[in-house]
Amino acid sequence: MSDAYHDPSNVTNPEHADHHIVTPLQYCMVFGALLIGTLVTVLAADIDLGVLNPVIALGIACTKAVIVILFFMHVKYQSKLIKMTVGAGFFTFIVLITMTLSDYMSRAWGLW
Amino acid sequence: MDNAVVVTHPHTHETAVHEEHHHVALPQHRHHFETEEQQREAGTFGMWLFLLTEIMFFGGLFFAYLLYRNWYYDAFVSASNQLNVTLGAINTVILIGSGFFMALGVWAAEVRKRSLLVLFLVLTTVLGFAFLGIKYVEYHEKWEKHHIPGEHFDISEFVNPPIDAKTGKASEKPLAPDMAQKTQVFFSLYFAMTGMHAVHMIIGIVLLFWLTWRAYYGEFSSGYVAPIENFGLYWHFVDIVWLFLFPLLYLINRHPLK
Amino acid sequence: MSTTSSTIINLPDQRTATLPKRNYLNNEHGLLSWLLTGDHKRIAILYLISITFFFFIGGVFAGLIRLELLTPQPDLMASDTYNKMFSMHGIVMIFLFLVPSVPATLGNFLIPIMLGTRDLAFPKINLLSWYLYLAGGTFTLAALIFGGVDTGWTFTTPLSTHYLNTNVVTAATAIFIAGFSSIFTGLNFIVTIHRMRAPGMTWFRMPLFVWAHYAASVLMVLGTPVLAITIVLVALERTIGIGVFDPTKGGDPLLFQHLFWFYSHPAVYIMILPGMGVISEIVSTFSRKRVFGYTAVAFSSVAIALFGFFVWAHHMFIMGVSNYSALVFSLLTMLVAVPSAIKIFNWAFTLQKGSITFETPMLYAFAFFGLFTIGGMTGVFLGALGMDIHLTETYFIVAHFHYVMVGGMLMAFLGGIHFWWPKMTGRMYPESFSKLSAVTSFIGFNLTFMPQFILGYLGMPRRYHAYPAEYQVLNVLSTAGATVLGVGFLLPLLYLTWSLRYGAIAGNNPWQATGLEWQIQSPPLTENFIETPIVDHEAYDYEWLAHKTQQEVTTVG
Structure with missing residues (x-):
């Protein structure tokens, strides 16, 4: 209702996004991905890869964090x-x- | 006329009518927001700004970790290997599960299913308690091993690691006493970081009780999902912190003698 | 100033003028209606009262410090007591006065009105932040009553964690809580500015006051939590002996300095930016001109906020940071001078060919120009690596930050309070008294702190309560100046209180200013606007105002 008289830069883009509902199926996929990520982290830690160990550990942690931020926290749709x-x-x-x-x-x- | 700035706009009157309508329609709508949409987005944005402060709050700790891990790598490895990976991994799974149920809870609120929402919130809470319970077991173990920083901190285990019964070799690389002292820095950070994380969990669980109670009485089953959604953001953020804490604290170097 | 040509004050006929029957002050009655209010204007008043209280507490400490320094010998108090005095002075003034001063009072009161909305985005969080402020203040007072704290406001480790037997943890708790109060204020402002602007209020139609607050709020939200965690670590180190900052356990005290100044340098901009916003409004109004280079001034606020995060280590040049890093930080520090200078020059160009009048707020603004410029320029001295080694930890640095904080921020705060007093209370302050106090505080201020520049340059270290006899003349001058300054600050308290009852009725727009806040009644209604305003003009558009006034006259006639 607000678009009729509101200033465009105020309520419409880029500060505005429609409410998006993420489906449970997507959540399940994210859940699965996070569990796999956890498993891989633990397994990778037991292998001696030298300097790559912390890189892999942080890489997986960052990926998991990004997934959580994008889907669980809905940032992809914000x-x-x-x-x-x-x-x-x-x-x-x-x-x-x-x-x-x-x-x-x-x-x-x-x-x- | 005193208070109107420019009153010539043709739509002004309609605005007032619409607002009246909103007042009647949705009791949770606050008077100072023009639209429901504006209120919801303001809430989400405010929550995210709060999470920014949380990023910086933990950021200080993560920097301290980064610095001392580089300075005292050997001590960090030995101390880290004193942590129980199994319990840590289980806790990670528990926390991911808790976040999963929280996300489902947001969905249940969005599609206005009251009983599902309550169920998911309860599951989130239960897993939160499970996490804290395991954390307590871990802390207790540290207490018994004298790995709590402070007066009673004991480095003997790091200077003279116990002999593994099967191999007959030391289970861990022995540290020089001055380096062994630095394990205290690791445990300081361990307790500061997981402690701060646990404090956030406890605050979250208190809020969960309140939200569950309100959800039970159907407050979030009429399309008003903002509190659930915003709390979800907080809960997921706490999860993310743990996603970093787990590899950084538990998995520094799990193969020193292999 | 008595002739009509030299003033723009445009008061209604005092014989017939009345205060609006319904306004935010008399909308509800009783103490509880204030303590449980969600109205941003009432919360601003609550803040104003509590901030004034803590300002005078901090002022008493300042007075005692100056009194002790009147003579070279330590005769008024023991050195421990003196340490507590300057520590409490710093803690109270910084965390309980300067950081919340303009944002929590004027910002709280004005930002929603300037944006054309009814309240801040989160009124309850706004009230919460006032209670957190009070809690922080209470803890500070508790630390004071239980024996004070003598770490200095910087909580330097390991001094604060291992060597002092005072109420460090209580004071740390106070700062932690007060920090969250300022986080919530900043958060509220950012959301309000993004999401609550009236129709037509685009980013570049916002008053510069709002821009400055936006930049300061970003600093509050991003900087304060780092202080919070640092303070938590200090408290943990003190209570249970963790080893993050403790060199005997392998910790690095410099890490504390890094984390502390990561907040506390941006905090300086949290303190000064809102003051700059006030000055922009005042300068425009009293020279009847749009602020010169509006966009540049707006972006310079954001630039100051951004650069603010890249310069903190200039507080640590002599602490043993790497020379290379110090060089980088020194160069970056110089960079901050650029946006600050942009502001000063743009204000100067605003004055050029303006119809300048010298009402009290304008006097304070002029004081700000002079004092802030001196403070800023000496900051460049201190940012230069070589000079800093000579000047740091001397009275030069004390004089420098007092020029910025007191000469800059406090003058801006007082200017703003006078400027918006008619809007907040509906009554004018007495013009002659207020001019006297503006001039008094300007003279007193310079007399207090100018000698301290010289003292510092001569090598008198800060934070000592005794000094060689050769410094006495300058110290006596400084103490005399502090007395004058004290009078200059007490006067407004007296006549502003007096004006609450006896001041002339101000009317809606006594300054003929253009801001949205001046187009509504004074004091405003609880809901600010009867109808949501539609903004169709830029900020500081005096032609729009003249046009509007003209139309009003024609419709009435």
């Missing part, structure tokens, strides 16, 4: 605003990590 909000959170987290690490990594380089 407006651009919500997607950007989620992105902003991880961006700030990465700023925290990289900027702090810039100190820790270069500390051993010594004085000028």
Whole structure:
């Protein structure tokens, strides 16, 4: 009802998305994917892959997190605003990590 | 006329009529929102902003973990191998299951099935309790092994690892005493991170009781799903934190002597 | 200022003027109607009262500090007591006054009205954040009564975790709780600004006040939780002895500094950005011009918020961070000067060829320009690596951040309070007294803190209660200035209270300003607008206002 008089940039795109109902079947598939991910993480940890071990573990964890965010948390069907909000959170987290690490990594380089 | 800014717009009157209509139709609609849609989206957006703060809240801990894991890798490996992978994996599955039922609960609210919604919320709660129960068992084990940081922290097991009966070799790579001291950093982070996570679970379970009670009385069976949906976001976020905690704390290097 | 040509004050005829019969102040009665209110305007008033209370508590500590520093010898209090004084001063002023000052009072009151909506998105969370603020304040007072805390407001580890026997955990709890209060305020603002704007209120029609609050809210939401977890870790380390920051157990105290300043540097922008928003409104209104370079000023707020996350380690140059990293952080720090300068220059261009009048809010705004510029420029000194090593932990840094925080934010806060006082209460403050207090606080402020620049440059360290006799002249000047400054801050408390009953009736728009808030009655109705406004003009459009006023006259006539 609001579109008749509202300003377009206000309620319509990009801050607006229709309510989408995710079906139980999709949820079941996500559930299955998460369980497989857990299994693979545990199994992969027992194999010595050197430097790849943490990479694989984090890769699987990130994939699982993305799946949860997209489907369980409905972000796939949300407006651009919500997607950007989620992105902003991880961006700030990465700023925290990289900027702090810039100190820790270069500390051993010594004085000028 | 005092309060109107520009009153020439032809649709203004209709707006008022529509609002009246909404007031009558849906009791949960708050007066300061123009439309139901606006209220729902504001709620979701607000919840996501809150989750941003949660990302940064745990972010500080994850950074501390990253730093000390690089500094004291050997101590982190030995200490991590003291954790029980089986229990950790079971807990991961339990938590994923709990999140799954929560997601189904959101669906049940969306399709307005009251009894299904209550059932799923109860299942979510039960699995939440199961998670905390297993967590308690794990914490208790740490307590008995003197792996709780503080005055009674004991590093002897890391300096002189117990001998494995079958192979006759040390079950773990022995650490030099100064490195063994650093296992305390691992356990500090372990308790801080899983503790903060558990606190979030407990808050979530309290909220679940309240929501289940309201769902039982049919509050969320008339198309008003926002509280269920937003709580679902919180619950899934707590799950995601655990999805990272599990590999980072339990699975650093499970094959030191292989 | 008495002639009509030099003022824009446009009050209704006082013999016939009355306050609106129904408004948010008298809509409901009784204490409970205030304590359980969801109305953003009432919550703003609650905040205003509690913030003023804590401001004067913090002020008492400041006064005692200056009194102790009157003489080189430690004669008024013991060094422990002095440590507690400056710690409590810092904690109270930063967490209980500066961070919530403009957002929680003026922002709370004005943002919904400026956006043309009836309330913030989450009124109950808004009320909750006030209660959290009160809880935080109570814990602070408890820490104070049970013997104070002497870590400094920075809670430096391992000092705070291992060596001090004061109420660190109580104070930490206070800050944790107050932090959530500011998170909820910021969250509420962001959602309101995104989702509650009136029809036609596009992003670039919003007043700059709203833009500034948007940027500050983003900082609150993203920065504060990092402080929260840091504080939790400090408390855990103190109580059960975990080893995250403890060097004896392998922890790194610098990690605490990183995490602490990751919040506490952006916190500086949380404190100053809303003040900048206030100044934009005041400058435009009293020079009768659209803010020069509206878009640039709007984006400079966002840029300050963004850059704010990339510069924190400049607080740690002498703490042993890597030289290379320090270099990067130093360069990035210089970058923040750019958006700040954009604002100052754009305000200056707004003044150019404007019809400037010097009402009290404008005096405060001018004070802000001067003091904030000095504070900002000295910040560039401190951001430069070499200078910082000489100047940090001296009175230079104390003077620098007081120029920004008190000279900038407090002047903006007072300017804003005077500017919107007629809207909040429906009555005018006494113009002559308020001008006197603006001038008094400007003089007092400079007298207090200008000598501290010199003291710091000469090498007087901060946080000591005794000093060599050669510094006494400048310290006496500073203490004398603090006395004047104190008078300058007490005066508004007195005459603003007086004006609640005896002030002239202000009418809807005493300043002939363009903001939506000035187009409704003063004090506003509980629901702000009878009908949802439809915005068809940009912010600061004085021609639109003139046109509208003209039309009103014709319809009446």
